[in-house]
Amino acid sequence: MYKLTHRAVDDFESIYEYTWKKFGSLQADKYTGELDLLFTLLAKNPVMGHDTSNIKEGTRQVNHRQHAIFYQNTDYGVLIIRILHHQMDPMRYFT
Numbered sequence: 001m002y003k004l005t006h007r008a009v010d011d012f013e014s015i016y017e018y019t020w021k022k023f024g025s026l027q028a029d030k031y032t033g034e035l036d037l038l039f040t041l042l043a044k045n046p047v048m049g050h051d052t053s054n055i056k057e058g059t060r061q062v063n064h065r066q067h068a069i070f071y072q073n074t075d076y077g078v079l080i081i082r083i084l085h086h087q088m089d090p091m092r093y094f095t
Helices: 006-023 025-044
Strands: 002-004 060-064 067-073 078-085
Touching: 002 006, 002 025, 006 025, 006 078, 025 060, 025 067, 025 078
Parallel strands: 002 078
Antiparallel strands: 060 067, 067 078
């Protein structure tokens, strides 16, 4: 199981909106569907990402296309903290 923080929900919605405006609804549905599948995979295999405790204690990161997904292992699965474009500086978004 996975959950998204409020910021991760905002990130997800922004990704959908941007993709929809640039590439249309089919591509937006496809890309966000891929992210959803990745979140499910992370919940089943939470150590698949690499440690990013240097950015925020207890976090891990996995990349998907143009985005980095930051998450933490929890008792129920994983908590998706942020979904950031690879050009964004994660240190700026975690301080």
